[in-house]
Amino acid sequence: MGDFSLFTRRFAPMIRALMEESLVLLKPDCLEGRKCGEVLKRFEEANFEVYGVKMMRLSDEILQEHYSHLTDLPFFPEIQGFMQSSPVVAIALRGENAITRIREMVGPTDSTVAQKGTLRGDFGQDKMKNVVHASDSVENGQAELNRFFAEDELFS
Numbered sequence: 381m382g383d384f385s386l387f388t389r390r391f392a393p394m395i396r397a398l399m400e401e402s403l404v405l406l407k408p409d410c411l412e413g414r415k416c417g418e419v420l421k422r423f424e425e426a427n428f429e430v431y432g433v434k435m436m437r438l439s440d441e442i443l444q445e446h447y448s449h450l451t452d453l454p455f456f457p458e459i460q461g462f463m464q465s466s467p468v469v470a471i472a473l474r475g476e477n478a479i480t481r482i483r484e485m486v487g488p489t490d491s492t493v494a495q496k497g498t499l500r501g502d503f504g505q506d507k508m509k510n511v512v513h514a515s516d517s518v519e520n521g522q523a524e525l526n527r528f529f530a531e532d533e534l535f536s
């Protein structure tokens with residue numbers, strides 16, 4: 381017991397420093413394929429903590445902000461149509477090195493080249509229907525969490 385509290389006091393600040401937060405969106409193909417439980421189970425088994433969750437329809441405004449790096453591309457209307465074809469589930473996740481580790485679990489954008497064992501490799505269909513979104517940097521994670529969740533919808 382004494383050893384444990386010494387360990388906690390010494391290392392807790394370092395462990396806290398490694399904690400990162402990510403927005404994960406379960407996309408319409410994930411809901412349609414009934415994979416929400418499986419996806420969440422994988423994140424929880426990888427020791428990520430859920431600290432916010434909600435189901436929502438994405439407005440034009442939130443999608444344009446979220447995919448601002450894609451709005452000029454010719455296939456943006458298709459992506460928008462897909463992302464608005466049903467509600468999505470937004471999840472706030474945190475854990476050690478969350479950004480990198482979650483992106484590894486998700487796999488590359490194109491599901492057809494994603495390794496088996498990744499979420500997109502196991503459940504994705506193509507470049508667009510690829511199951512989940514996950515934040516790609518700590519900074520974007522914070523911006524996306526603020527975009528999708530009100531302060532009182534996140535729990536410490």
Ligand code: ADP
Pocket residue numbers: 447450455459488489507508509510512513514516
């Ligand atoms: P990621 O989601 O892997 O971070 P991007 O930010 O580049 O990838 O793209 C956002 C989303 O837009 C993708 O997850 C996918 O749903 C869609 N998308 C990206 N590129 C294409 C493409 N070439 N064709 C169709 N949909 C695409």
